[in-house]
Amino acid sequence: MSQTLYTPHQLFLQIAEGDEAAFTLLLDKYWNLIYSQSMAYLKDRFKAQDIVQEVFLAIWKSRHKLPEVESPEDYLFIIARNKIFNEVRKKVAEPITDNIEQYYAEQQLRPDRQFDHSEINTLLQDAISQLPPQRRRIFEMSRNEGLTYEAIASQLGISRETVKVQMVKALSFLRQYIRTHIPLYLFLKFFFNE
Structure with missing residues (x-):
């Protein structure tokens, strides 16, 4: 050349x-x-x-x-x-997505982070609403009602393994959704405050 x-x-x-x-x-x-x-x-x-x-x-x-x-x-x-x-x-997104079950269960952050919490919770609710109906129901029964996989399986007339598979798929989808849709202001806040 x-x-x-x-x-x-x-x-x-x-x-x-x-x-x-x-x-x-x-x-x-x-x-x-x-x-x-x-x-x-x-x-x-x-x-x-x-x-x-x-x-x-x-x-x-x-x-x-x-x-x-x-x-x-x-x-x-x-x-x-x-x-x-x-x-x-x-x-x-990692702190949220790596511990999405804990995040979803706790739903409490410091007062100075309430706006972030509200935005992330809205994002999470949007993601949950996009789950297929049975998967969403299983996820909500587990997270909102605190039911075990066995109890969910019994109530819905399905196997425990089916409940487990549906939860794994739900959590995987939620992690990916949050990673790709995290609000830009949270991204910028993290980016410039490190």
Whole structure:
């Protein structure tokens, strides 16, 4: 590859044509910058490395779009920013989603967190409303009425194993829903208060 093709735009054009050498040059040029940006927010070198890899993988996978990009540097950093934000969103959601049963049971937070609590509870209720009817009923019987799996199975005329499977599916759905729908203000609050 010619030494004259070092501008980001020229590299993008070469990468769009499948030029792996140009891709390597782009990677060498921006790896440390994107890594530093990721580290500044994530404070975890493994996650920061993952972000950088994901950014360059996204570039390679969507290389056919690169000729349309007017500002390659902005494009790279927007991809990186979005991936960092997604990672931080997961981090914000983890305390809720990792202990969703405990969170749902306790429903009490410090007074200074009541607004956050209200928003998260609304989000959780939205997620619960989207469960299939029988799964929602099983979840509510367990969480709202405090019934055991055996008691739920007996009342609904189904096996304990069916109750267990439905609870696992319900909790899995709720975790995913919260991770992807956590309010932006909670994300930003976490992001800027760390």
